[in-house]
Amino acid sequence: MVEIFGKDTCPYTQAARDHYADLGAAFKYHNVKKDAEALSRMLMLSGGRREVPVVVENGKVTIGYGGT
Numbered sequence: 001m002v003e004i005f006g007k008d009t010c011p012y013t014q015a016a017r018d019h020y021a022d023l024g025a026a027f028k029y030h031n032v033k034k035d036a037e038a039l040s041r042m043l044m045l046s047g048g049r050r051e052v053p054v055v056v057e058n059g060k061v062t063i064g065y066g067g068t
Contacts, residue, residue, distance in 0.1 A: 003056040005056075009033075
């Protein structure tokens, strides 16, 4: 399952969510503005970077959406 860490106001987070929904892929969205535990996990995965979205797919961590 794909995990997406982001915030509701970020258009790149929404684009990532839309992309996986369009693919019919199972994903879980974590809103890091509302969930402190998710924020802590995101920071661990991203090496402390506070950029969103952070996408975790098959163990691979990608910071940003669209190759950024």
